[in-house]
Amino acid sequence: MAARPKNPPPDRRGDILDAALRLFAEKGYDAATNAEIARAAGITAAALYYYFPSKEELFRAAVSEHLAQFLPTLTNLTRQGGPPDGGSQEPFRSLLQRALAFFTGEKSQLVLKIILAEGPRRPEIRQIWNEQTAAAFASLMPYLAGAIADGRIRPVDPRLVFVLLQGPLMSAIVLRDLLQIPALQELTDEALVDAVLEVTLPGLLTDGR
Amino acid sequence: MAARPKNPPPDRRGDILDAALRLFAEKGYDAATNAEIARAAGITAAALYYYFPSKEELFRAAVSEHLAQFLPTLTNLTRQGGPPDGGSQEPFRSLLQRALAFFTGEKSQLVLKIILAEGPRRPEIRQIWNEQTAAAFASLMPYLAGAIADGRIRPVDPRLVFVLLQGPLMSAIVLRDLLQIPALQELTDEALVDAVLEVTLPGLLTDGR
DNA sequence: TCGCTTACTGATTGGTCAATTAGTATATAC
DNA sequence: GTATATACTAATTGACCAATCAGTAAGCGA
Numbered sequence: 001m002a003a004r005p006k007n008p009p010p011d012r013r014g015d016i017l018d019a020a021l022r023l024f025a026e027k028g029y030d031a032a033t034n035a036e037i038a039r040a041a042g043i044t045a046a047a048l049y050y051y052f053p054s055k056e057e058l059f060r061a062a063v064s065e066h067l068a069q070f071l072p073t074l075t076n077l078t079r080q081g082g083p084p085d086g087g088s089q090e091p092f093r094s095l096l097q098r099a100l101a102f103f104t105g106e107k108s109q110l111v112l113k114i115i116l117a118e119g120p121r122r123p124e125i126r127q128i129w130n131e132q133t134a135a136a137f138a139s140l141m142p143y144l145a146g147a148i149a150d151g152r153i154r155p156v157d158p159r160l161v162f163v164l165l166q167g168p169l170m171s172a173i174v175l176r177d178l179l180q181i182p183a184l185q186e187l188t189d190e191a192l193v194d195a196v197l198e199v200t201l202p203g204l205l206t207d208g209r
Numbered sequence: 210m211a212a213r214p215k216n217p218p219p220d221r222r223g224d225i226l227d228a229a230l231r232l233f234a235e236k237g238y239d240a241a242t243n244a245e246i247a248r249a250a251g252i253t254a255a256a257l258y259y260y261f262p263s264k265e266e267l268f269r270a271a272v273s274e275h276l277a278q279f280l281p282t283l284t285n286l287t288r289q290g291g292p293p294d295g296g297s298q299e300p301f302r303s304l305l306q307r308a309l310a311f312f313t314g315e316k317s318q319l320v321l322k323i324i325l326a327e328g329p330r331r332p333e334i335r336q337i338w339n340e341q342t343a344a345a346f347a348s349l350m351p352y353l354a355g356a357i358a359d360g361r362i363r364p365v366d367p368r369l370v371f372v373l374l375q376g377p378l379m380s381a382i383v384l385r386d387l388l389q390i391p392a393l394q395e396l397t398d399e400a401l402v403d404a405v406l407e408v409t410l411p412g413l414l415t416d417g418r
Numbered sequence: 419t420c421g422c423t424t425a426c427t428g429a430t431t432g433g434t435c436a437a438t439t440a441g442t443a444t445a446t447a448c
Numbered sequence: 449g450t451a452t453a454t455a456c457t458a459a460t461t462g463a464c465c466a467a468t469c470a471g472t473a474a475g476c477g478a
Contacts, residue, residue, distance in 0.1 A: 004425045004474040012425085026330060030239030034466065045466080047426055055466065117326035120387040121235060130390060137392060159396055160404040163384075167376030170383065175372075178329040181339060183346060187368055195369040203408035213444035213455045221455085243436065254436085256456055264436065 009042070013051050016041040020062040025110035028117060029059055063125060066111055067132040073102055074136035078143040089197045089205075096193045100169050104177065104189065113178065153204045161204060168196050218251070222260050225250040229271040234319035237326060238268055272334060275320055276341040282311055283345035287352040298406045298414075305402045309378050313386065313398065322387065362413045370413060377405050
């Protein structure tokens with residue numbers, strides 16, 4: 001009977017998007033029902049259709065708008081901590097630390113679960129991912145290319161540099177955190193970053209190790 | 210009306226498992242229907258229940274038995290190509306090449322899609338993955354630990370060595386192949402392996418670069 | 419205070435799907 | 449050549465779920 005709520009929450013739409021992101025990540029698109037999402041957001045299933053035209057659109061909005069929230073953090077990864085300076089690993093330590101801290105964050109992990117689960121089978125999800133991360137990628141490539149042009153890091157394809165540095169972080173996030181492989185549980189973020197800095201990075205810097 | 214088939218295929222169960230793996234990978238567990246799987250296997254949906262007690266059990270069997278097929282290949286990765294010998298990158302080149310070739314294989318990618326999609330939300334899938342890959346992991350760790358004990362590679366936690374070498378491969382498989390990020394499409398397996406050998410590996414070998 | 423808009427709820431519908439059941443043609447054992 | 453087990457099919461059932469719809473209480477501008 002209660003139609004319009006007496007003390008309305010300030011951001012119902014945001015609440016729905018948050019609930020949807022969590023449930024889509026935890027149970028998958030099909031297994032997460034409108035009723036569950038609505039209940040988690042404090043409304044009924046029918047009310048979802050007041051804010052979104054379909055479950056599909058709600059899904060896309062949840063992924064897209066949460067990814068958009070990450071954009072400033074991602075593009076700022078290369079802007080803070082200073083430029084790579086002659087042979088020093090400090091700017092890279094800062095970059096890797098903040099990148100890893102970001103991707104192990106709770107919200108990020110929810111988004112990553114969805115991207116890994118639905119991305120490979122949904123072109124529109126891949127497109128959202130590509131559009132939203134393109135800016136971050138586009139700021140990282142000149143950062144690396146510039147360091148190469150200045151002779152601070154060896155002339156290696158910046159995309160390879162990216163994969164070499166980011167790969168170990170991704171491996172830890174997927175294997176340790178998402179798949180919870182027992183043998184990797186004791187790996188700390190610090191040890192991982194240190195290892196990349198001590199093992200991989202020297203192979204990239206022009207002054208060797 | 211046609212009940213028992215006139216010329217029965219030799220491995221109906223295997224056909225079902227193959228069809229199930231493909232459809233579960235392409236569409237996800239919920240979106241892949243019994244009817245589709247059955248049709249792809251050349252039978253009706255009801256006949257699935259002659260071979261498997263439920264859709265869940267079929268799913269588990271498809272993942273588990275296909276993973277089991279990979280086991281010999283995975284454990285042999287460290288046995289072929291020779292042991293890591295003094296400062297040479299050759300054994301590692303062979304190891305990385307074969308590992309990457311394996312994981313970019315068609316069947317492997319189907320399994321990987323399922324593991325990445327369902328693993329994070331299903332403990333039983335993580336368990337199957339852990340059980341089946343534990344043997345490969347258990348053969349890799351002494352391989353690396355032995356090389357450390359012999360002083361051929363630097364004393365770095367073998368789990369970190371694993372993550373540093375495997376991470377870039379995983380990054381390529383996930384970002385380039387599964388998420389099809391445009392900027393990474395031109396990355397070849399060869400260039401990737403070369404980069405790991407030239408950049409990351411020298412940081413691990415005792416004689417430096 | 420009236421009328422309109424906003425922000426919902428409860429009930430219903432149509433469709434889909436996993437699972438069950440009863441039946442049947444083929445092969446195999448004796 | 450009959451009996452029994454094997455390997456299925458067609459049809460049905462029950463449950464669930466996305467989406468729709470009619471209604472309704474609260475805010476709001478004139």
